[in-house]
Amino acid sequence: MSAKVKLATVWLGGCSGCHMSFLDLDERLIELAARVEFCLSPLVDTKFKDFPEVDVTLVEGAVANVEHVEMLHTIRARSKLVIAFGDCAVSGNITAMRNNFTVDEVMNRAYRETCAVVNGVPVGDDIVPKLVPKVKPLHELVKIDHYLQGCPPSADRIWELVTALLDGRAPKLERRFG
Amino acid sequence: MTTTPDELGERAEKELDRQKTFRERLHCCTAAGCQSCGGDAVKAGLKQRVKDAGLEAQVEVVGTGCMGLCSKGPLVKRESDDALFLEVKPDDAQALVEASPSLSLESRRVDMKTHPFFAGQLRIVLANAGKVDPERVESYLAAGGYSALAQALTTMKPGDVVAEVTKAGLRGRGGAGYPTGVKWQLVAKQVNETKYVVCNADEGDPGAFMDRSVLEGDPHRVLEGMAIAGYAVGANHGYVYVRGEYALAISRLQTAIKQAEKEGILGARVLDTNFRFQVEIRIGAGAFVCGEETALLNSIEGKRGEPRPRPPYPPEQGLWQKPTLINNVETFANIAPIISRGSAWFSNIGTEKSKGTKVFAVAGKTKHSGLVEVAMGTPVRQIVTQMAGGIAGGGKVKAIQTGGPSGGCVPEHLLDVPVDYESLVAVGSMMGSGGMIVMDETTSMVEIARYFMEFCMDESCGKCVPCRTGTVQMHTLLQKFCDNEATEADLDLLKKLADLLRATSLCGLGQSAPNPVMTALRYFPHEFAACMKPAAKGVHS
Amino acid sequence: MSVKTLTIDGKMMTGVEGDTVFTVAFHNQVQIPRLCHLGGVPDVGACRMCLVEVEGRSKLSASCMTTIEEGMVVRTDTEQLREYRKLLMELLLAEGNHVCSVCVSNGNCELQDLATHLGVDHVRVPYRHPRREVDLSHERFGLDQNRCIACTRCVRTCDEVEGAHVWDMAGRGEKLHLVADLGEPWGNSENCTKCGKCVQVCPTGALFTKGSAVGEMEKDRSFLKYIVYGRERHQWVKKP
Numbered sequence: 001m002s003a004k005v006k007l008a009t010v011w012l013g014g015c016s017g018c019h020m021s022f023l024d025l026d027e028r029l030i031e032l033a034a035r036v037e038f039c040l041s042p043l044v045d046t047k048f049k050d051f052p053e054v055d056v057t058l059v060e061g062a063v064a065n066v067e068h069v070e071m072l073h074t075i076r077a078r079s080k081l082v083i084a085f086g087d088c089a090v091s092g093n094i095t096a097m098r099n100n101f102t103v104d105e106v107m108n109r110a111y112r113e114t115c116a117v118v119n120g121v122p123v124g125d126d127i128v129p130k131l132v133p134k135v136k137p138l139h140e141l142v143k144i145d146h147y148l149q150g151c152p153p154s155a156d157r158i159w160e161l162v163t164a165l166l167d168g169r170a171p172k173l174e175r176r177f178g
Numbered sequence: 179m180t181t182t183p184d185e186l187g188e189r190a191e192k193e194l195d196r197q198k199t200f201r202e203r204l205h206c207c208t209a210a211g212c213q214s215c216g217g218d219a220v221k222a223g224l225k226q227r228v229k230d231a232g233l234e235a236q237v238e239v240v241g242t243g244c245m246g247l248c249s250k251g252p253l254v255k256r257e258s259d260d261a262l263f264l265e266v267k268p269d270d271a272q273a274l275v276e277a278s279p280s281l282s283l284e285s286r287r288v289d290m291k292t293h294p295f296f297a298g299q300l301r302i303v304l305a306n307a308g309k310v311d312p313e314r315v316e317s318y319l320a321a322g323g324y325s326a327l328a329q330a331l332t333t334m335k336p337g338d339v340v341a342e343v344t345k346a347g348l349r350g351r352g353g354a355g356y357p358t359g360v361k362w363q364l365v366a367k368q369v370n371e372t373k374y375v376v377c378n379a380d381e382g383d384p385g386a387f388m389d390r391s392v393l394e395g396d397p398h399r400v401l402e403g404m405a406i407a408g409y410a411v412g413a414n415h416g417y418v419y420v421r422g423e424y425a426l427a428i429s430r431l432q433t434a435i436k437q438a439e440k441e442g443i444l445g446a447r448v449l450d451t452n453f454r455f456q457v458e459i460r461i462g463a464g465a466f467v468c469g470e471e472t473a474l475l476n477s478i479e480g481k482r483g484e485p486r487p488r489p490p491y492p493p494e495q496g497l498w499q500k501p502t503l504i505n506n507v508e509t510f511a512n513i514a515p516i517i518s519r520g521s522a523w524f525s526n527i528g529t530e531k532s533k534g535t536k537v538f539a540v541a542g543k544t545k546h547s548g549l550v551e552v553a554m555g556t557p558v559r560q561i562v563t564q565m566a567g568g569i570a571g572g573g574k575v576k577a578i579q580t581g582g583p584s585g586g587c588v589p590e591h592l593l594d595v596p597v598d599y600e601s602l603v604a605v606g607s608m609m610g611s612g613g614m615i616v617m618d619e620t621t622s623m624v625e626i627a628r629y630f631m632e633f634c635m636d637e638s639c640g641k642c643v644p645c646r647t648g649t650v651q652m653h654t655l656l657q658k659f660c661d662n663e664a665t666e667a668d669l670d671l672l673k674k675l676a677d678l679l680r681a682t683s684l685c686g687l688g689q690s691a692p693n694p695v696m697t698a699l700r701y702f703p704h705e706f707a708a709c710m711k712p713a714a715k716g717v718h719s
Numbered sequence: 720m721s722v723k724t725l726t727i728d729g730k731m732m733t734g735v736e737g738d739t740v741f742t743v744a745f746h747n748q749v750q751i752p753r754l755c756h757l758g759g760v761p762d763v764g765a766c767r768m769c770l771v772e773v774e775g776r777s778k779l780s781a782s783c784m785t786t787i788e789e790g791m792v793v794r795t796d797t798e799q800l801r802e803y804r805k806l807l808m809e810l811l812l813a814e815g816n817h818v819c820s821v822c823v824s825n826g827n828c829e830l831q832d833l834a835t836h837l838g839v840d841h842v843r844v845p846y847r848h849p850r851r852e853v854d855l856s857h858e859r860f861g862l863d864q865n866r867c868i869a870c871t872r873c874v875r876t877c878d879e880v881e882g883a884h885v886w887d888m889a890g891r892g893e894k895l896h897l898v899a900d901l902g903e904p905w906g907n908s909e910n911c912t913k914c915g916k917c918v919q920v921c922p923t924g925a926l927f928t929k930g931s932a933v934g935e936m937e938k939d940r941s942f943l944k945y946i947v948y949g950r951e952r953h954q955w956v957k958k959p
Contacts, residue, residue: 053744070919091841091842094820094821096818096846100848100850101850134848141842144841147840147841149840175836176835177812177819177835177837178818178825178828245836465891487781594951617796635892637891637892638892639892640888640890640895643765643767644763644810646893646895647811648812650814651810651813675844678806678807682767682770682779
């Protein structure tokens, strides 16, 4: 029996909705577990530091801060295939709606104007990763092998893409955008 | 008041006799270039000196149009010996008026027959520049003005006029080079009581001021060309669409129209014939796209200055859906000489497919800049190195740019290309309206490409998607090159967008907007390559 | 009126003199992609989606503005055209703020449908993220400039069908935008008859009925038939 396919899922600037949809695979998760090795996923483990060499990574979310930039480049370097998983990854989507404003405007809104916390805007690198000036979809930084649209993509779409990749065939996804 | 064709000749004689009574006539350039460096003060100083010295009966100070050597203004020409004085100051008045010796003035004297800037020129369109006072119709009449109109009205049928223009081989001077005679035929054959003649004076290319100079220096010539066109195609109403920035041209044109109407040269009975022709001015509000003929028509109609899809073309459905003839200022300025001197004379000048002359506004890093008029077929190199004197301070020419934001660059090794429509297109540029910007070795071609794209981006009307959004995206990409941030993928996308704009844009603005980028890429690919960062971290999309 | 025969995508078709290539194709079940064309109001040829190749013409022609000619050979679906349309669509998606997931028209949007149809799976040009206004001053409707693609369907419908001419375009280039009256808040417009035709013809979620939550607003397509019907019977005649 050949070695199991190594799969990772990551979430960057997103709401985790795509991962929730992934959980909607329900009993198909058991079938999937028989065929892949979950190397890393926020669903099971949040440690990212030693991102392993994998076959496929599903990346949820857009690139919104400096940590995301670093993670994405690591993922690209260590994954055979990188999938833009959901609309934020594909187009920036909700995460990128802050691009109409400057980072300062966004931070003030989040930490001063609408919040009772008195500490104000966080400073320093070790507390909250710095936001990048503009949120970007993944393909503006690295090469992407497949795009899975949807906010979130339905469990059926996720299943079709993942099983197609496992079977080595072209996925038969119903076309959609947004 | 009416003026018959015979009276026209008498008026001209009378004016010539008046001119002969002066010992000396001093022609001061009063076009925008010389005005901006103190030309008005020079003219006023000369007039004052004439008055103070009591020489009013012997010396006349005349305001004239652009003499061409704009970089050395204010210019004054002495009629008695055709001497041209450069960088004249009001202090020079005594020496000029009283012909008293002045070493300083002599050092600024050039002989127009031998000075390289003038020697290679052939002046048809600019024949009256520096000779005729644009604010006096008599002065134009004395130079033979309106005799071509009289000749057409009294000795030719409209069809003969069209045939003469067709035989002359004149092509549109607005840039594209459509045969003028063919256009006139198209309008002439339309059966319609109402037709229009429109003069496109919305000259908008950066660095171009040919039409401006013609309107400022010889407005009656344009009106005469329009009236002849009106007679030829059967139109009784003309519009001149001038950009609002050309305040002086507008005022001179207004004066000229008033004078011509007063003399009965324009109006209900042109030169006492049954031909009726009126001209009105429409002032543009500063949109480059209104130089595109269908956007121009929309603007005259009071609509948003947005292009209309063609067909239908203006000769069929133009202004208010009526057959409309649209020609450029310089095209109209060629008409009177063609009628007076005949199509055979005109078609002997130039090359096989491009007849006559072309006016260029030479600007940039050259020693001399200004207006030159050369016979078609003249090598670009002759204009740049001989007439304009090469790069100021002795640098090396890198490339020239013709056709403005719609044109492209011609690199130094191709400067022997002759000035004609086909040859310039073959090297990737175009004739354009006549802007010629000369660049030296210090110029970044990437920056030039970015500059022209910024221009197109700002001037896109926004009606069609490729031009509105594509110019913005191309500009962003070019900015990345200027910032040394670009990748191979950016270059690829830049080329894809260039192709998209060329193929899918609604009007000429968008279709030609990629031209400066494409020629820069064609001749200076290494400059773009030098602006790219190594593709270390994977490729985009 | 004479009948003209032409070939579109290899099939012989006939139309009446004066018909456009787009219309003839449409009546023969060839749907050419389009955004600014709207049956029943005059065409402007602005979106460039309906560009087709016409044999013998060096440039592409907007099929909505190209009248048919005898013997014309038209191709509407070449690989080159598909690529141009796809890139045009990507430019449009990058230009405004088309965030489908939070748009009232999500799932009922012509822009989204066409993007899907053209096989857009991601946008190759960088998103512009312009800062644009939302006008909620009208009692019944809203205008979200973020979703506007400047197709001017609303401008033409309001002018030619309703006769109110509330809408117009202002600014140029990237700053082109829709204005009510002479730049008034829509709710202050004295010309607006509150008929809602503009909302129905809008291909995106730019003009919407207030009170629709995300993905809830379905445009009433029967409305378009009503416009075409009136036009065919010359109930509205274009001003000369």
